[in-house]
Amino acid sequence: MSVLTADAKVRRIIADFPILQRPTSRGKRLVYLDSAATSQKPQVVIDSLVEYYSQYNANIHRGVYEIAERATAAFEKARETVAAFFNAQTQEIIWTRNTTEAINLVSHSWGQQNVRRGDAILVTQLEHHSNLVPWQVLAETTGAELRFIPVDDRGVHVLDNIDALLDGCKLVALSQVSNSLGTIAPLDTIIPRAHAAGALVMVDGAQAAPNMPVDLKALDADFYALSAHKMCGPTGIGVLYGKRELLEAMPPFLTGGDMIRKVEYAKSTYNDLPWKFEAGTSNVADAIAFAVAVEYLNGIGMEWVREHERQLVGYALDRLQTLEERGLSIYGPRDPDRIGDVISFNFGDVHSHDLASILDTEGICVRAGHHCTMPLMEKMGWPATARASFYIYNTEEDIDALVTGIEKAARVFKI
């Protein structure tokens, strides 16, 4: 038995996830290799949701009775927990529905206030549609220019022309980890260079926050977006982090209840941070459960999470390489130190959807398609790819199962 499969820590983690104890309808062990799409949830997170709805469900902030006070306190405590986890100030943590909404908040509120015709917005060729379309819309409505940091054929950022790209640039928006190829962006280089050129930086942390330690103060990004559901939390809750002075200067995004200080018939004044950006009844249960998820990850240790995934990626690359001579193409950086949590590949003339369907018969869940990065697929000339992604509960056995599954696809397709 290999080191990882023997690791008692992983066994204990697996035991925390009820879905991983259930066989598939074909009686197979569930081999979940799609955590980049959404992670599974540990029992403590599920319990937190049940506890909220069965013990203290009430609307927050203005209720004066006991359960409303308990709900308000838990909701605001959740913000503190999440802020501490990412080393941010509590007021800098705005609840959103997900990464996509967090990015839209910035593109609308900050973008409409600060971006003008003749300015440039810089993204990369790797971006998820969620970190591309909002900037396309902003460029279109303001007359700004949308520019791209190129990537090479392994999906690695090419920074040769970065100074020219940053010239006249108001904002750089990029993902810390690519959800299609796993590439880790060189933020240590890009963020200081962008700041020196007078641009702000918005980081799409959807694939980084779940998988590695993120210290927002040290990172020095101006905005950072993430989704709870990719890091053991529930769906429907995400975070926009913004530097306080920037958030304070920004106009509200959505308006209505909860985000106001005083309302008259003709005009209103707005609430303080963070509530200025949280119009309407918040997602109370999920915010509280997200804090439980974050505490769960804290207990495991994000350094450990990163190292575990680095080893899994290394093992997966080694195993998958053995299939290259039979027609497997592996995309992305090929170096576990430069890859977050995903590996993309294609097998011979088997379309990734057919490959995923055959793997599914063995209980193996992988994603197939364009991974919300259609322009990248087009640039690389791939119609689609299959993508395996790893998380805290995955083991070398899961990767062995993947390899066996691909061999089955080879038999089915007579390769």
Next chain:
Amino acid sequence: MDDFYRDYILDHYRNPRNFGKLDRVDASAEDLNPLCGDQIRMELKLNNRGQVEDVKFSGKGCAISQASASMLTESIKGKSLSEIAKLPKEAVLENVGIGISPTRMKCAMLGLKVLKSAAIGELAAWPDEN
């Protein structure tokens, strides 16, 4: 689902029939399945009685979408546009029916959807939705 990939399906996937473009096109349509990015274009040439004289399809995608479209093109010569517009989903299922999971059903139906779109001159509904 692995039962699906029988020899003749793989054959239609790897050697699609009626694949390509027509020199004269009387009716055509194309569409994609946003789930997988499968794309199919269908071109029809009609005789003077309004029946399909020739058909060609082109596109790319998974074995299910491409083999289904290929097999469909083999069964429509001589049909009128109004007959094509009324084709039921069984026109595809009797060729490829076994073991397609619900999400992959759209892949199987894409060719039929595009063919019906060509016949009615506007985008048709998914055949499994009517």
